[in-house]
């Protein structure tokens with residue numbers, strides 16, 4: 023098993039919304055078919071506020087999930 027070309031499996035990252043203060047995880051999906059840019063906004067799953075954005079080398083998507 024080589025990890026040389028497998029940089030797209032990144033662990034979940036935890037963030038606290040700057041708008042509503044609730045915690046959530048976000049995962050970066052590199053090379054996603056649904057991605058249109060080499061960056062994607064981090065959108066709070068609770069209130070929909072943007073919490074910055076993530077840059078990648080190819081088309082990426084950012085998935086967020088609530089931390090109950």
Ligand SMILES: [Zn+2]
Nearest residue numbers: 039042066069
């Ligand atoms: Zn929020």
